[in-house]
Amino acid sequence: MIIMDKYEKVIELAKRRGFLWPSFEIYGSTAGFWDFGPLGTALKRRIKEIWIDFHVIRGGFYEIETPTMCIEDVFVASGHVNNFADLMVECKKCGEAFKVDSAMEKCPECGGSLGEVCAFNLMFKTSIGPGSKRIGYLRPETAQGMFVDFHRLLRFYRDRLPFGVAQIGKVYRNEISPRQGTLRLREFTIAEVEIFIDPRKTEHPNFEDVKNVVLQLYPAKEQLSDGKTLKLSLKDAVEKGIIKQQFVGYHIAQIQLFLLEIGFSQEKIRFRQHKNDEIAHYAIDCWDAEALTDRFGWIEIVGIANRGDYDLKAHAKHSQNEMTVFVPYDKPITRERMVIKPNMRAIGRKFKDNAAKVTEALRTLSLDQFEEGTIRVGDEVIPLTKDLVKYELVSEEISGERVLPHVIEPSYGIDRIVYVLLEHSFDEEEVEGERRVVLRLPPNIAPIQGVVLPLLSRDGLDKKGRWVERSLRKNGFLVDYDESGTIGRRYRRHDEIGTPFAITIDHQTLDDDTVTIRDRDSMKQIRVLIGDVPSVMGELIAGGVIFEKAGTLI
RNA sequence: GCGGCUAUGGUUUAGUGGUUAUGACAUGAGCUUCCCAAGCUCAGAACCCGGGUUCAAAUCCCGGUAGCCGCACCA
Numbered sequence: 001m002i003i004m005d006k007y008e009k010v011i012e013l014a015k016r017r018g019f020l021w022p023s024f025e026i027y028g029s030t031a032g033f034w035d036f037g038p039l040g041t042a043l044k045r046r047i048k049e050i051w052i053d054f055h056v057i058r059g060g061f062y063e064i065e066t067p068t069m070c071i072e073d074v075f076v077a078s079g080h081v082n083n084f085a086d087l088m089v090e091c092k093k094c095g096e097a098f099k100v101d102s103a104m105e106k107c108p109e110c111g112g113s114l115g116e117v118c119a120f121n122l123m124f125k126t127s128i129g130p131g132s133k134r135i136g137y138l139r140p141e142t143a144q145g146m147f148v149d150f151h152r153l154l155r156f157y158r159d160r161l162p163f164g165v166a167q168i169g170k171v172y173r174n175e176i177s178p179r180q181g182t183l184r185l186r187e188f189t190i191a192e193v194e195i196f197i198d199p200r201k202t203e204h205p206n207f208e209d210v211k212n213v214v215l216q217l218y219p220a221k222e223q224l225s226d227g228k229t230l231k232l233s234l235k236d237a238v239e240k241g242i243i244k245q246q247f248v249g250y251h252i253a254q255i256q257l258f259l260l261e262i263g264f265s266q267e268k269i270r271f272r273q274h275k276n277d278e279i280a281h282y283a284i285d286c287w288d289a290e291a292l293t294d295r296f297g298w299i300e301i302v303g304i305a306n307r308g309d310y311d312l313k314a315h316a317k318h319s320q321n322e323m324t325v326f327v328p329y330d331k332p333i334t335r336e337r338m339v340i341k342p343n344m345r346a347i348g349r350k351f352k353d354n355a356a357k358v359t360e361a362l363r364t365l366s367l368d369q370f371e372e373g374t375i376r377v378g379d380e381v382i383p384l385t386k387d388l389v390k391y392e393l394v395s396e397e398i399s400g401e402r403v404l405p406h407v408i409e410p411s412y413g414i415d416r417i418v419y420v421l422l423e424h425s426f427d428e429e430e431v432e433g434e435r436r437v438v439l440r441l442p443p444n445i446a447p448i449q450g451v452v453l454p455l456l457s458r459d460g461l462d463k464k465g466r467w468v469e470r471s472l473r474k475n476g477f478l479v480d481y482d483e484s485g486t487i488g489r490r491y492r493r494h495d496e497i498g499t500p501f502a503i504t505i506d507h508q509t510l511d512d513d514t515v516t517i518r519d520r521d522s523m524k525q526i527r528v529l530i531g532d533v534p535s536v537m538g539e540l541i542a543g544g545v546i547f548e549k550a551g552t553l554i
Numbered sequence: 555g556c557g558g559c560u561a562u563g564g565u566u567u568a569g570u571g572g573u574u575a576u577g578a579c580a581u582g583a584g585c586u587u588c589c590c591a592a593g594c595u596c597a598g599a600a601c602c603c604g605g606g607u608u609c610a611a612a613u614c615c616c617g618g619u620a621g622c623c624g625c626a627c628c629a
Contacts, residue, residue, distance in 0.1 A: 004566095008622095016565055016580080028603065028619050120555085122627080141629090176555060176627065183629090190629055288629090300629065413629025434591060455588060484582085488590035495590095504589065516589080523590070554589095 006294035010423050011181055013437070017497050019043065019422065019447075020182060032178030032186030034415075039497055042447030042478065044189070044418050047262055048168055050445070051191050051412065054258050061164035061193055062156075066145025068170050072135040075123065077318035078144050078311065080137075085121035122173045138172035143409060146194045147311045150323050153196075161325050161405055164195035168414070182415040183299060189414040195247075196405040198327060199309070202245035210253035211235035216270040217242060218290075229270055242273075244285040248306055251410050255289045255302050262417070263442045265424045268292035272300075282310030284406075291420040301416045307407040316404075328400035335398060341390045350388070358382065362389065421445070425498060431523075439498030440521060443541040446498045450479045450537055453490050454505040457483040465505045468515065468533055472503075475534040477541075495520055501540060503533060516554065519547045526551030 004012065014020040018037035022029040036044055056063050075081045124138040139145065146153070146165050157163035168191040178184045211234050218229045219242050232242070234253050243249040252271055259269055274286035289302035316323040342362050348355045354377065361375045374381050425439045443449065450472060454465035462483055469481045480499070482490050491502055502518040504525075509515050515533060516525045517540075528536050528551035539545040 012565065022620080025620095029621090031620070120627095171629085173628075177625095179621075179623095184627090185629090188629070192629095303629065411629065416629060431590075436591085453589090486590085486592075487588065488592085490591090491589080492591045506589075518589080525589080 006423060006426065007181070007296070010419070010426050013426070013439075013496065014040065014181075014422060019497075020418075032175055032184070034182050034185065036418075039447040040418065043421075043441075043445065044414065046445045046447070047414060047417060047421070048189075048191065050262055051168065051258065051414075052166075054254065054261070055164075055166050055191075055193055059164070059166075059193070059254070061166045061195070063166045063168070064146065064149065064153075065167065065169065066142070066149065068139055068172070069126070069128070069136045070139050070144065071128070072137065073318065074144050074148055075137050077314045078147075079314065080123060080140060080144075081121070084123055084140060120174070120176060122175065124172050124174055140173045141171055141411070142167040142169050142190060142192045143194060143311070143411070146192070147315055147407075150196075150312060150315070151321060154325060159325065161327065161403070162195055162197040162201075164193050166191070166193045168192075180296060182419045183296065185415055191412040191414055193251075193410050195251075195408040196312075196325075197247060197408060198325075198403055199406040200403075202247045204246045204250035207246050207250055210250060210257070213253040213256060215252065215256060216267075218270050218272040220273045220275040223272070223275060243287075245306065247408055248285055248287070248304060251304055251408060252287060252289075255304065255410060255412075259289065259291075259302075259417075261442070262445050263421055263425055263440070264291060268424060270298065272298070280305070280307075282308050284308050291416075291424070293420060293423055299416065299420070300413070301420060302410060302412045304408070304410040307409055309404045309406055311407060312404055322402075324402035324404050326400055327403045329398070332397045332399040334395060336393055336395050339392050339394050341392075343388055343390065346387050436492065436495060438495045438520060441498035441500070443500035443543070446500050447478070448480050448494070448497065448499045449477045449541055450501045450503055451490070451494045451499050452479060452481045452503045452505070453487060454483050455487055455507070459507070460510060461505045461507075464509055464515075464530070468503055468505065468530060471531075471534055472537065475538070477534070477537060491518065491523075501537060503537075517551060522547070524548065525554045527554055528552070 011020070015022075017039060019040035021035040021037050023033035023035045024030055052063065055061050072081065075084070123140055126136050126138070128134045128136040146167060149165075153163065153165055168189065170187055171190050172187050175184060175186050178186055182188070213234045214231060215234060215237060216229050216231055217237055222228055222230065230237075230242070232240075234243070234249050237243045238246055238249045243252065256269060256271075260266060268291055270290050270292075272288045272290050274283075274288070279286050284306040286303065286305040288300040289304070290298040291301050292298055312323040315321070342359050344355075344359070347358055351358050357377050358375070361377050373384050375384060376382075421441070422439065425441045427438045427440050429436050429438065439446075452465045452469045452472070454461035456462075465481060465483065469479055472479045480494070482493070484490075485493075487504065494502055498520070500520045502520070504516045504518065506516065508527075509530065513530045514527045515530050516527050517533070517536065518525045524547065526547065532551075536545075536550050540547065540550055
C-alpha cells in the first residue's frame, strides 16, 4: 500500500486524467508553468464563466481586456519597477536569507558576515519593436490596465460613481521558487475587479442582500493574540468595526458566495485580515480569502483590498492626466469669492523679470493675505496697491466638486482556485470492499456534464447510445460516450473525473425507449424517456430539481 | 536563490557495475459476463539530461533540470 497525502493523490489524478500537466515536459519542464489538459481547461472555463456570471452579469461590472505586456511608464507610475523587487542578501555562515536593510552588516540571526546583495525584480522584462530600446514588462497584475483606462471608463459609465470594471487574464511573475502545483506559478490567471467609489460613500446599496451571510473571520487582532477565528454575520462584523467598510464587507460576502457556488467546502474558507506590518502602505483595509488545504494549511486564494486613491493618484501624476470625477452636490452651493484681477501691464513694468512670480503669487493668494494687503514673493514683501491689482467680490454657484475615487479590488487567483476545488472535491469511499474515488464537483462546474453508456456495444444499444449522445451535444451539453469495459468500470472512470450523471442504455431501452440516469454522488438511478434526456439533464445540472424526483426512481 | 531528500512505462513500484530491466494498476484488441473497478488471452509502453570513471554505467562520481520539504515572497 502506497501512502500518499491528499496533495499527491490530487496531483496524481490531475496528471493521469488530463486536468494538469507540467509544461514543456519533453524538454524537462520548468518550475512554475503548468498546462491545463482537456479536463482542466474545461473546469477552469466553467469557473471563469461562473465568475463572470457573478461579477459581470449579476454584479454589473463590465469586463475589459488590456495587453499582458505594458510599456515601462505604466509600471514606473505604479511603483512596480522600483518596488516589485526584493533586495536579498544571504548570510555566508548560516545561509539565512534576508530582505536588505541598509543598516545591516552582520547577520541578525547568527552574527555571520553577509554575502553580496542581489535584487530580483519579479517582473519579466523585454523590449518592444525591432531594434527598439523601448522597454516592456509582462504585467504582474491586470489592475494597472484598468487604472490606465480610467478616463475612458469614466466616460463609458457616464461620469458617475461608483462603477466597476473586471478583467480575467494571464499575469506573470518571475517567482524565486515556484512549486506546489498550480498554487504558485510564474504565469497564471487572475480575475480582478476594480471598483471606483466616492471615498465618502463607503456604504453599499445592496448591503441588505448579504448582511446575514455568516463569515469565518480571522482579524489582525486575533492573529496577534489567541489565534482564534470569529464566526460572525457580515452585519455584525461591520457594526463592530472588524470590517472597516460596508463596501469591502459586501464584496467579502460575494467572494464567499462565489466560492461556495463553485464547490468549496464552507468550513474550509476563512477571511484573514492583513496585519499592520504586511498591509501595503497605501491600502486602507486588506483581507485574504483563505482556503484550507490538506498539506499546505490555509492558503490565500482571493485578496480584497481597499487601495485608496494610490493608483489613480500615481497615474495622474506620472501621465499628467486628470483622474478625478466631478460629483455634483445635492443642491448647488452659493458662495462669495474675491476675484483678483492683476494688472499685467503695471506688474510687467514694475517687476520686469520677476513679473511671472508675482502673478503666480497673486493667483494663489488667500483671502487672509489679501486682507493684509501684502504678498510675499520669495523673501520680498510687496504691498498690494490699486495700480497693480483690481478686485471684486463675486457671488458664484458651485454645483459640485472633483473627487479622486478610492478603489476596492477583489483579486482572485484562478489557478489556485482550480487546485483547491479539486482537493475539496476529492473524496474516497468504500463501496462493497472496493475503493471508490469521486470528485464531488457541482454539476454545473464538472468538466464533463454527462456520459452515455450502452450496457453492451451490440444489439443496437450502441446505436441508441450514439443517438442520445448526439441529442445531448445538440442541446449544448459537454458529454462523453464510452462503450469499453464493463459498466462498473465505466462508472468508476467517470466518478473519478467528477462527471455528475451517467446515462445508461439497457435492454429495456429497446422495449420502451427509456434510459437510466445515474447520480454520481448517491449512485442512485432514475428512469426517464429517451427523448426527455436533454431537458432532464438541463434541470439536474441547473439544480432545479431533486434527483429522485426527476424521473422514476429505480 | 540557499540547504536537505528524491528521480525507472500513463500511474505506482522492484532491482543489480555485466544476456532480453520487475510487478501491480491503467490503456488498447479479442473472448466471456452484463447496472457499479470480475475473469481469461494478447498487445503497446520506462531507467530525467549532459559529462566523467570503467572493458562495461539505469546503477558509482560531478554538473544541470525537475519534484518534495524548510527559508523568503505571493493570487
